[in-house]
Amino acid sequence: MRANRQVVLVARPRGLPRPEDFRLTQAPMPHPAEGEVLMRHDWLGLAPAARLRMDEAGSYSAPMALGDVVYGQAIGTVLQSRHPGFAPGDMAMAMRGGWQCFSALPGGDLNKIDPKLAPPPAWLGPLGTSGLAAYIGLLAHGRPRAGETVAVSAAAGAVGSVVGQIARILGCRVVGIAGGEDKCRAAVDEFGFDACVDHRDPALAQALARACPDGIDVAFENAGGPSRDAVWPLMARGGRIVVCGLIAEYNAPETAGPGWYRLLTQRLTIRGYITSDHLDLRPDFERDMARWWSEGRIRMREDVSHGLATAPAAFIGMLQGRNRGKVLVSLAPDHAQAA
Amino acid sequence: MRANRQVVLVARPRGLPRPEDFRLTQAPMPHPAEGEVLMRHDWLGLAPAARLRMDEAGSYSAPMALGDVVYGQAIGTVLQSRHPGFAPGDMAMAMRGGWQCFSALPGGDLNKIDPKLAPPPAWLGPLGTSGLAAYIGLLAHGRPRAGETVAVSAAAGAVGSVVGQIARILGCRVVGIAGGEDKCRAAVDEFGFDACVDHRDPALAQALARACPDGIDVAFENAGGPSRDAVWPLMARGGRIVVCGLIAEYNAPETAGPGWYRLLTQRLTIRGYITSDHLDLRPDFERDMARWWSEGRIRMREDVSHGLATAPAAFIGMLQGRNRGKVLVSLAPDHAQAA
Numbered sequence: 001m002r003a004n005r006q007v008v009l010v011a012r013p014r015g016l017p018r019p020e021d022f023r024l025t026q027a028p029m030p031h032p033a034e035g036e037v038l039m040r041h042d043w044l045g046l047a048p049a050a051r052l053r054m055d056e057a058g059s060y061s062a063p064m065a066l067g068d069v070v071y072g073q074a075i076g077t078v079l080q081s082r083h084p085g086f087a088p089g090d091m092a093m094a095m096r097g098g099w100q101c102f103s104a105l106p107g108g109d110l111n112k113i114d115p116k117l118a119p120p121p122a123w124l125g126p127l128g129t130s131g132l133a134a135y136i137g138l139l140a141h142g143r144p145r146a147g148e149t150v151a152v153s154a155a156a157g158a159v160g161s162v163v164g165q166i167a168r169i170l171g172c173r174v175v176g177i178a179g180g181e182d183k184c185r186a187a188v189d190e191f192g193f194d195a196c197v198d199h200r201d202p203a204l205a206q207a208l209a210r211a212c213p214d215g216i217d218v219a220f221e222n223a224g225g226p227s228r229d230a231v232w233p234l235m236a237r238g239g240r241i242v243v244c245g246l247i248a249e250y251n252a253p254e255t256a257g258p259g260w261y262r263l264l265t266q267r268l269t270i271r272g273y274i275t276s277d278h279l280d281l282r283p284d285f286e287r288d289m290a291r292w293w294s295e296g297r298i299r300m301r302e303d304v305s306h307g308l309a310t311a312p313a314a315f316i317g318m319l320q321g322r323n324r325g326k327v328l329v330s331l332a333p334d335h336a337q338a339a
Numbered sequence: 340m341r342a343n344r345q346v347v348l349v350a351r352p353r354g355l356p357r358p359e360d361f362r363l364t365q366a367p368m369p370h371p372a373e374g375e376v377l378m379r380h381d382w383l384g385l386a387p388a389a390r391l392r393m394d395e396a397g398s399y400s401a402p403m404a405l406g407d408v409v410y411g412q413a414i415g416t417v418l419q420s421r422h423p424g425f426a427p428g429d430m431a432m433a434m435r436g437g438w439q440c441f442s443a444l445p446g447g448d449l450n451k452i453d454p455k456l457a458p459p460p461a462w463l464g465p466l467g468t469s470g471l472a473a474y475i476g477l478l479a480h481g482r483p484r485a486g487e488t489v490a491v492s493a494a495a496g497a498v499g500s501v502v503g504q505i506a507r508i509l510g511c512r513v514v515g516i517a518g519g520e521d522k523c524r525a526a527v528d529e530f531g532f533d534a535c536v537d538h539r540d541p542a543l544a545q546a547l548a549r550a551c552p553d554g555i556d557v558a559f560e561n562a563g564g565p566s567r568d569a570v571w572p573l574m575a576r577g578g579r580i581v582v583c584g585l586i587a588e589y590n591a592p593e594t595a596g597p598g599w600y601r602l603l604t605q606r607l608t609i610r611g612y613i614t615s616d617h618l619d620l621r622p623d624f625e626r627d628m629a630r631w632w633s634e635g636r637i638r639m640r641e642d643v644s645h646g647l648a649t650a651p652a653a654f655i656g657m658l659q660g661r662n663r664g665k666v667l668v669s670l671a672p673d674h675a676q677a678a
Contacts, residue, residue, distance in 0.1 A: 052604065224599055238616075249600050256595040260563055261588050263611035265391060270609040272602035277577075 002029050005334055006069045007099035007311050013054055015251040016319060021054075022070065022312040030104035038080040038104045041097055044308075044329040045073040045124030046315050047158070049274075051250040069098035070311070073129055075113065075120045076103075083107025091115050093123050099311050101334050118293055125300045125326040126162050127289055129275065133244055134162035135285045136278045138220060141242040141271045146171030148217035149236075151208070153199070153227035156183035156301065158326035159244060161191045163220045165298050168192050172218075175211045177204075177227040179321045186324070190299055199226045209234055224248040225255070232258045235266050243272040247319060301325025307333040341368050344673055345408045346438035346650050352393050354590040355658060360393075361409065361651040369443035377419040377443045380436055383647075383668040384412040384463030385654050386497070388613075390589040408437035409650070412468055414452065414459045415442075422446025430454050432462050438650050440673050457632055464639045464665040465501050466628055468614065472583055473501035474624040475617045477559060480581045480610045485510030487556035488575075490547070492538070492566035495522035495640065497665035498583060500530045502559045504637050507531050511557075514550045516543075516566040518660045525663070529638055538565045548573055563587040564594070571597045574605050582611040586658060640664025646672040 003026040011021045032038040050071050053064050064071055074097025078090040085107045086092065092110040097103050113123040125131060137159075144150050150167040154160040155176025164187065167174045176187035176196035187196035195211040197204060208230045215236030221228055225248030235241065249255050262268065292298045303323040305314040311329045318327045342365040350360045371377040389410050392403050403410055413436025417429040424446050425431065431449040436442050452462040464470065476498075483489050489506040493499040494515025503526065506513045515526035515535035526535035534550040536543060547569045554575030560567055564587030574580065588594050601607065631637045642662040644653040650668045657666045 221599075228599065243599055243603050246599055246603055249598055255598040255600070257598045259588055259594040259596045260560075260567065260582055260585055260609075260611070261594075263609065264582050264585055264613075265611075267611050267613060267616060268609075269611075270599075270602065270607075272599070272604075272606050272608075274603075274606060277606060 002338055003027065004029050004100055004102045005308050006101075007308060008067055009054060009064050009070055010066060012056060012066070013051075017051070017054065017312070017316055019312050019316070024309050027100075030102055032080055032082045032104040035083050035106055036104045037078055037083050037086045037092070037107050037110055038102065039074075039076040039092060039094060039097070039110070040079050040335065041074040041076040041101055041103065041331050043075045043120055043124060043331065044097070044099055044311060045075070045128065045130075046311065046318055046327040046329065047073070047129065048245055048247045048250065048319060050315070051319060069100050071096065072099055073097060073124055074103065075123055081107070086110065086112065091120060093128055095129065099308065101308060101331055101338070117290060121302055121326070121328050122293070122300055124328060125158055125302070126298045127293060130158035130326060131162050131289050132282065132285050133275045134159045134166060135289065136275055136281050137242045137244045137273055138163050138166055138218070140278050140281060141273055142218040142220060142240050144170055144172045144218045147173070149173045149175065149212050149214055150218045150220065151175045151177065151212065151216045151231055152193075152220045152222070153177040153231070154222035154245070154247065155187040155193060155196055156191070156325065157222060157323075160220070160222050161187070161301065161325070162298065164191050164193045167218075169292065169297060175208070177208065177223070177230065182324070186301060190301060199223070199230070204230045205233070215239070218242065220244060222247065229258065232262065235262065235268050237266050239266060239268050241268060241270040243270065247321070250319065302328055304328045304330055306330050341677060342366065343368050343439055343441045344647050345440070346647060347406055348393060348403050348409055349405060351395060351405070352390075356390070356393065356651070356655055358651050358655070363648050366439075369441055371419055371421045371443040373421050374445055375443045376417055376422050376425045376431070376446050376449055377441065378413075378415040378431060378433060378436070378449070379418050379674065380413040380415040380440055380442065380670050382414040382459055382463060382670065383436070383438055383650060384414070384467065384469075385650065385657055385666040385668065386412070386468065387584055387586045387589065387658060389654070390658060408439050410435065411438050412436060412463055413442065414462055420446070425449065425451065430459060432467055434468065438647065440647060440670055440677070456629060460641055460665070460667050461632070461639055463667060464497055464641070465637045466632060469497035469665060470501050470628050471621065471624050472614045473498045473505060474628065475614050475620050476581045476583045476612055477502050477505055477557070479617050479620060480612055481557040481559060481579050483509055483511045483557045486512070488512045488514065488551050488553055489557045489559065490514045490516065490551065490555045490570055491532075491559045491561070492516040492570075493561035493584070493586065494526040494532060494535055495530070495664065496561060496662075499559070499561050500526070500640065500664070501637065503530050503532045506557075508631060508636060514547070516547065516562070516569065521663070525640060529640060538562070538569070543569045544572070554578070557581065559583060561586065568597065571601065574601065574607050576605050578605060578607050580607060580609040582609060586660070589658065641667055643667045643669055645669050
């Protein structure tokens with residue numbers, strides 16, 4: 001019988017996770033119960049928010065237990081189905097697939113994907129959870145109007161790049177904040193941002209002010225830390241700050257924030273959200289994003305590592321900002337080895 | 340010809356205003372132009388937000404110029420009217436009456452009041468701008484539901500006491516935060532809060548946690564500083580923080596705030612607002628508050644000082660939290676002296 005390779009959490013990280021917090025292990029091949037689907041994972045999609053689930057408490061979701069398979073999205077191929085909605089050969093995305101080579105999950109937890117519309121990795125990016133997070137945060141909470149200025153941190157990342165592209169489609173001026181020249185260039189050249197400033201630049205505040213001569217109406221915060229502090233004094237009256245992620249704070253949750261004086265004088269709204277609070281917008285997202293994708297108006301940048309064993313290092317690198325686009329782990333090497 | 344006594348701003352305060360930042364002076368009696376109304380000011384209503392207008396910039400309104408009459412609300416008696424809506428003997432509230440004994444203002448800038456429904460000071464308190472600020476902030480932004488917990492800072496103050504009373508009327512559990520035993524007692528005994536904790540108590544965090552066993556759904560922030568920091572870790576999932584005022588920060592706008600980690604994990608919304616953004620709610624406010632007042636469900640506490648010359652000290656004392664309820668200046672002594 002074939003085994004299921006898995007990466008489990010063996011210690012709760014303090015600050016930045018270390019490779020020793022994870023362990024590669026084997027479990028028996030799962031068997032789908034009635035209503036479940038057995039799926040071979042072809043790709044894992046890593047997202048910084050998983051870091052929150054590694055803490056004991058305080059996250060918006062139940063924390064992982066020690067020994068649990070690490071939480072994460074997966075795209076794969078249905079091998080066996082005991083659910084009427086799926087047949088062998090279908091491709092699907094599992095929100096809670098986890099860092100493993102196979103899963104058996106209730107059919108209701110899977111979303112079928114259409115590899116003819118876009119290749120599988122795109123269903124972990126713009127057409128998947130990254131895109132949905134971008135769409136919901138920007139439209140439901142940022143509510144940008146044409147002509148407004150939208151600032152986006154982690155601008156070349158999986159969520160930020162989609163936020164910027166949607167905001168451009170909506171007719172906004174879009175200014176990115178990203179770490180390093182390469183990412184800034186990607187934001188402008190690949191994703192069509194009007195400008196992008198480097199959060200490592202000691203003159204970040206002045207650079208951002210120059211790029212946003214009318215102030216910032218919507219700030220989409222993926223990072224926290226320097227980008228948050230640079231955006232704050234530029235917020236225009238009635239501005240909205242949408243907090244999607246705070247990579248810079250996940251490993252140091254006690255970091256102080258800005259005082260609240262400007263919040264009052266500029267009548268700002270700050271809104272922390274998670275995608276699953278607004279799944280009512282999912283049908284709109286699926287319709288709009290499929291159209292934009294097929295029109296070539298949404299691009300994606302992938303940062304692929306190969307083999308399940310590389311997942312911890314890829315995850316740690318992402319939290320350090322070392323990735324270039326959506327972080328994906330291809331499990332093709334694992335399946336080739338097992339075959 | 341009678342003169343108009345005034346208090347003007349002669350220096351921009353740094354931190355807490357000093358008496359020398361103000362000067363008592365005289366101007367000629369104003370003459371109403373066509374469309375204007377000459378009013379004798381009987382009462383001034385002081386509000387902490389005027390402190391913001393004393394700074395050079397950064398406020399939500401145009402700053403006062405040096406030499407300007409100090410900004411503030413006034414209630415008075417119409418002496419002469421060149422506006423069809425007012426007649427001599429009418430009583431009215433002037434949002435921008437200022438710290439002076441008389442004003443000549445466009446009729447459109449005045450609100451007629453009904454002294455038969457409530458005595459004039461109430462029209463500077465629950466039935467006036469303090470009440471409107473409370474009503475709009477709580478209903479438009481806090482959106483409390485019956486059974487939810489509402490925490491209110493500066494609970495015995497002009498706005499906070501009204502917020503608490505409205506929240507009780509709406510069926511919420513209402514917990515106050517106030518400075519000192521006397522104010523805490525007033526919140527509970529006079530204004531009907533379920534509990535009130537002292538922000539000077541070194542064990543404030545624990546006391547507030549005990550008073551809010553299910554966390555805080557709506558925090559109405561009038562003060563900033565210790566109350567903000569105590570409320571923050573108790574915010575329940577989906578909680579709303581409404582920022583009406585930040586007395587504790589007006590004199591030190593660079594104070595740091597809490598980090599944003601909980602904002603994300605608890606999906607909080609923080610909203611800074613000013614009343615004039617939502618004047619569409621004014622008719623609802625006038626209807627509801629008149630009914631609640633006449634039913635005896637809204638009480639008011641007044642802190643009256645006597646004579647225009649006392650206004651600067653009363654204002655400074657209010658910013659230090661030394662007042663007991665709505666801070667009013669009676670101008671009866673000035674008018675008696677001039678007669």
